[in-house]
Amino acid sequence: MGYGRINTYYALCEVLELLPPITVSSDETWDEPVFSLYDIVVETGNTLTITSTVYMGTNTTFIIEPGAKVIVDGGTITNYNFCGHEDNLWQGIEVWGDSDEHQFTDINGNYQQGYLELKNNAMIENAIIAVELSNPDDDDYRGGIVFANNAVF
Secondary structure, three states: OHHHHHHHHHHHHHHHHOOOOEEEOOOEEEOOOEEEOOOEEEOOOOEEEEOOEEEEOOOOEEEEOOOOEEEEEOOEEEEOOOOOOOOOOEOEEEEOOOOOOOOOEOOOOOEOOOEEEEEEEEEEOOEOOOEEOEEOOEEEEEOOEEEEEEEEO
8 A cells, every 4th residue: 555655656756857947927826836846937027926835946946027026825935845855945035126226116006126925824934045135146136025914934
């Protein structure tokens, strides 16, 4: 009985290793678990709403580009903690800004900066740096915005 479970576990692990990198290039809602062994990028002009759990691979980063928005509404972003990745941390969320732009919304409610909203018991866990409001490799991408209400880091 236990042998079949082990084979299923390893088969699932092999499938997860084949998943491609994730780029969000349109408005999306993730209401089921998402697994990524690579960086996740939310591109400018798009909104991603997360109501489930996102499992990030070891040393991966969740990137919110300037003008992109991520809303974690009761969801969790955590490490990918199985298939040999136990106890490994992910890098965290980078909310990129634009150093030359303001942090106010335009008349349509959009930001020039990357925007992260955490609400309704949203959780960011097992990351090296939970949220960084810039691109650490480029000073031109500072000024990201985070709004956290009833959230856990």
